[in-house]
Amino acid sequence: RELNDEELLAKKRVLILLNPVSGKRTGLKIFHAHVEQFLNDAGVEFELFVTQRANHARERLHDEDLDKWDGLLFMSGDGLLNEGVNGLLSREDATVAIQKPYGIIPCGSGNAIVGAILHYSHEDYSPLNAAFVFTKGLYSFCLHPMDVGLCIQGERKTYFCLVVNWGFSGDVDIESEVFRKIGEFRFILGAIWRVVDRRIYRADISYLPYDEIPDVAKGIGSGNENSIPGNVEPEVTISLPNNSGVENNLNSESPSPKPIEPSSWIDLPGPFTNVLLTLSPMLSHELFCAPSHKFGCGYFTLVNIPYTNVSRMQVLQMVDSFKEDNLANFVRLTFTKVKAFRFTPIYPPKGYIVVDGEVVPYETCSAEITGHKMFITSL
Ligand code: ADP
Ligand code: MG
Numbered sequence: 001r002e003l004n005d006e007e008l009l010a011k012k013r014v015l016i017l018l019n020p021v022s023g024k025r026t027g028l029k030i031f032h033a034h035v036e037q038f039l040n041d042a043g044v045e046f047e048l049f050v051t052q053r054a055n056h057a058r059e060r061l062h063d064e065d066l067d068k069w070d071g072l073l074f075m076s077g078d079g080l081l082n083e084g085v086n087g088l089l090s091r092e093d094a095t096v097a098i099q100k101p102y103g104i105i106p107c108g109s110g111n112a113i114v115g116a117i118l119h120y121s122h123e124d125y126s127p128l129n130a131a132f133v134f135t136k137g138l139y140s141f142c143l144h145p146m147d148v149g150l151c152i153q154g155e156r157k158t159y160f161c162l163v164v165n166w167g168f169s170g171d172v173d174i175e176s177e178v179f180r181k182i183g184e185f186r187f188i189l190g191a192i193w194r195v196v197d198r199r200i201y202r203a204d205i206s207y208l209p210y211d212e213i214p215d216v217a218k219g220i221g222s223g224n225e226n227s228i229p230g231n232v233e234p235e236v237t238i239s240l241p242n243n244s245g246v247e248n249n250l251n252s253e254s255p256s257p258k259p260i261e262p263s264s265w266i267d268l269p270g271p272f273t274n275v276l277l278t279l280s281p282m283l284s285h286e287l288f289c290a291p292s293h294k295f296g297c298g299y300f301t302l303v304n305i306p307y308t309n310v311s312r313m314q315v316l317q318m319v320d321s322f323k324e325d326n327l328a329n330f331v332r333l334t335f336t337k338v339k340a341f342r343f344t345p346i347y348p349p350k351g352y353i354v355v356d357g358e359v360v361p362y363e364t365c366s367a368e369i370t371g372h373k374m375f376i377t378s379l
Contacts, residue, residue, distance in 0.1 A: 012070045012138050014039070014046040017057045017084065019076035022108035024183055027075050030107055034127040035075070042135045046073070051080070061087030061097075071101045071138045071377065077108015078162050082356035085148060085159050085374065095372070101143050103134030103377045106285070109180045110173070110357045112162055113376065115285025116295070117144070121379045125285040137377025145296030147279045148372040151355050153365045158355055161279060161374060164367055165354040166345065167201040168194055168274035168305070168315070169283070174352045174359055184284050191319045198315070200307050202347035205268040205275065210299035210337035265342070271307040273315060277341050277367055278303060287322045290335055295376075299369060302336040340368040 016035075018027045031048065039046055051057050061072075061084050074081045081104060088097040104114035105127050114130050123129040137143065151158045165173060168191075176190030268275075277300045281293040290301035305318065310332050318333065344364040345351060353360050 012044045013068060014044050014071045014073050014138070015064070015069045016046050016048045016073045016075060017060070017080060018048060018050045019057070019080040019107065020050055022076045022080065024109075024181055027107040030105065030127045031075060035105055035131045038128065038131045039135065042139075044135060044138075055083060058083040058087035058090075062090050066097055066100055069100065071103065071134070073103050073105065073134060075105045075107050077106075077110045077357065078112055079108065079110070079357050081113065082160060082162070082358060085161050089148070089159050089372065098148065098372050098374055101138060101375050101377050103130070103137065105130045105134070109183055109186060111184070111285060112280055112283050113146075116280055116282040117376060117378055119282065119285060123379070133379055134377050136379055142378055143375035144378040145373040146376055147296055147298060148370045148374060149277075149279055149300065149367050150370050151360065151365050151367045153361055153363055156361070158360060159370070160356045162356045163280060163283065163289070164277040164341075164365070166203070166275050166343070166352070167272050168199075169276060170352045170354040171199070173354050173357060184286075187284065187287070195312055195316050195319070198312055199348065201272040201275075202270050203272065203275070204344040204346065205270070206265045206342050207268060207302055207336065207338040208265055208340040210339045268302070268304060272304065273307045273310055274303070274305040275343075276303040277338070283322070288324070289322065292335070296373060299337045299339055300341065300367070302338045302341060304334045304336070306332055340366065342366045
């Protein structure tokens with residue numbers, strides 16, 4: 001939309017949250033080399049907050065006076081953003097807080113969200129371009145909605161904005177951590193190793209398919225890419241069965257819940273090579289996992305790579321084709337739109353469930369789409 005003079009001249013104030021140990025530990029260097037001068041030239045006022053420990057950013061955002069800031073800028077991988085999401089959603093004003101526009105400068109070893117934003121903005125993948133996209137989006141109020149998922153394990157609730165990973169990709173992500181100094185290339189090395197030393201994965205998995213119900217099921221913000229999100233309440237509430245089989249409303253923050261009648265749960269038969277529950281089309285700036293998934297579409301894409309009748313060679317080819325958006329050519333690979341998911345790992349007895357790149361307990365987990373939308377700045 002046309003901006004008036006006041007809006008064009010208004011200074012923007014940004015809180016930068018920087019994880020100094022992300023990826024190759026070059027966050028501060030990247031800040032001084034590519035971001036600081038750029039923000040100064042663009043007239044952006046900022047405070048640089050360098051985290052001293054895990055959960056530091058989460059605590060800061062839990063307590064922060066957000067009215068002081070026009071936007072949040074994460075200089076990190078996806079992990080610090082995940083902390084931010086959980087910090088914002090733990091506030092009393094969670095519904096409004098989560099809508100604060102944000103951006104990411106890639107500094108981590110896993111930078112899926114900013115990688116996807118740059119890819120779809122047709123910008124090369126670099127910290128400077130990420131700073132450009134963030135600043136331009138902030139000034140032009142160009143904000144792209146993104147969904148927030150909730151992963152529940154007993155009392156433990158983790159919000160996430162990227163992916164739940166189990167099997168091949170989860171193991172690659174975590175077992176390659178020792179190589180984090182080499183950046184995203186660690187995933188390629190890890191993947192080759194996991195193909196050679198192939199594993200079978202077994203779990204009880206079921207999901208609630210997403211019904212194409214317009215408006216209600218899509219929640220707020222959809223198609224609202226060029227305007228500032230208003231102060232609106234999330235509308236979507238999904239009921240998951242709890243262990244007693246009694247419906248359990250998990251979205252207690254919504255003041256007037258409008259439950260969607262659950263369609264039946266469907267079992268996903270195993271064994272598996274890989275299961276991903278994603279909110280993003282991409283796993284890194286060059287790896288697609290669900291090419292037709294759109295940010296903010298209001299559902300998860302459940303990606304299933306089965307074990308049976310999939311050879312090592314095919315796994316290798318699939319890993320290779322994750323680099324292009326032609327994954328649909330692999331007939332054994334399935335993509336399902338789901339609104340909720342339930343998962344109990346069986347084999348291996350010990351392993352990794354990975355939520356936004358971070359390990360959560362290896363036990364039953366449920367995930368659902370919340371009605372919350374986040375807003376990333378884009379071109
Ligand atoms: P990477 O992409 O390299 O994994 P992330 O930004 O995802 O980088 O962060 C990885 C982990 O580092 C996250 O779990 C985050 O909570 C944690 N973390 C954040 N700040 C610090 C810090 N100052 N020291 C140690 N760990 C931190
Ligand atoms: Mg990470």
